[in-house]
Amino acid sequence: MALDILVVICIGIGLLAIGLGVVGILRFPDVYTRLHAETKMTTLGAIFICLAVILTEGGVYLATKDVGHIILMLHTLLALAALGFTNALSAHAIGRAAYRSGIRPELSVVDRLKEVKSDD
């Protein structure tokens, strides 16, 4: 019973994080700030939803002793690792490409990268 409550809390945090990330994508003014919202919030949401899945499967395994649930748990962990690693890298790739394509962060108070690019 305590495990069910923990699973529901994890699902709640995960859904809240993903929802706020989507709101951030719709609300923020330019590409770079949208990238912040998208990368961090959806990654945290994915981590907590996968945590809920892992806890559920662990509970079912303890009740039924079926090895299939442990395997599902292991694969979820692997999917989570792949997701977390690739999310950070693709955010970096999009940000760099956006800067190279000429989108400047208009709102920013300081831009050290522009000084380097103008030196070249």
Next chain:
Amino acid sequence: MIRYLLTFICAFCTYLVLTAGSGEIGLWSAFEIGAGVIIALVVAAASTKWFCPSTDYRMANPLRWILLGIYICIPFFLEIIRANIDVAIRIITGNINPGIVKVNPGLKTGFGQLIFASSVTLTPGTLTLEANEKTGAFYIHMLSVPQDMVKKKTVDAADIFSYFKIHEWVRRIAE
């Protein structure tokens, strides 16, 4: 040759994790182990060039991988949660002050720079935009730049993280 062998071991371990629980020899059946060896040989032949590009074998030490696991589970996870609370508040209130700053943590190896860039992207209001591999400098987009960072040419790496010294951890893991 050592590079080929290391890539083969990594590919084979991944295959074993994905097929765990299929038979009686340990956790795996004889067919899965045989197929895994053949597939890992082919994959290693195809991917050695980029998976293990240098002859620098310090990441072959399993102790460093254990340290990486501890780093991800405790300091990195806590920083992620703190960063997300921060970003969530900024999404709701709309109080942002963005800017691009330069950080030089002084990391030399490519793997260390990779971990540092990924950590920066997932932690407090920062996002790696460009990295200079030769000098080890990172150009970081911050969601909210504090007033004292606007004047500085190069920001200290310790200032952008809150509780843990992430760059010290990365140096311990990768260098």
Next chain:
Amino acid sequence: MIDIWALVLGLLLLFVVGAMIRLWLGPTSADRAVALDAVNTITVCAIIVFGVAFNETVFVDVAIVYALLSFVGTLWLARYIGGDL
């Protein structure tokens, strides 16, 4: 227990629709790439939730492959936006 997973799937679908609005509006192609990345991440979560709701390990394997393939797709999109392609 399947009821709560159905609720989670419904909400994730709602979030995908929300990200699709940015995909449709986005003033630049970089904005659209950001929205597409969000859609991909949410889809991976949804596939994992499907896997646990129907108790099928194969669905989670599909989620791993989808995560890696969407990463490759985003990288090529980024190269196209950055002008290297």
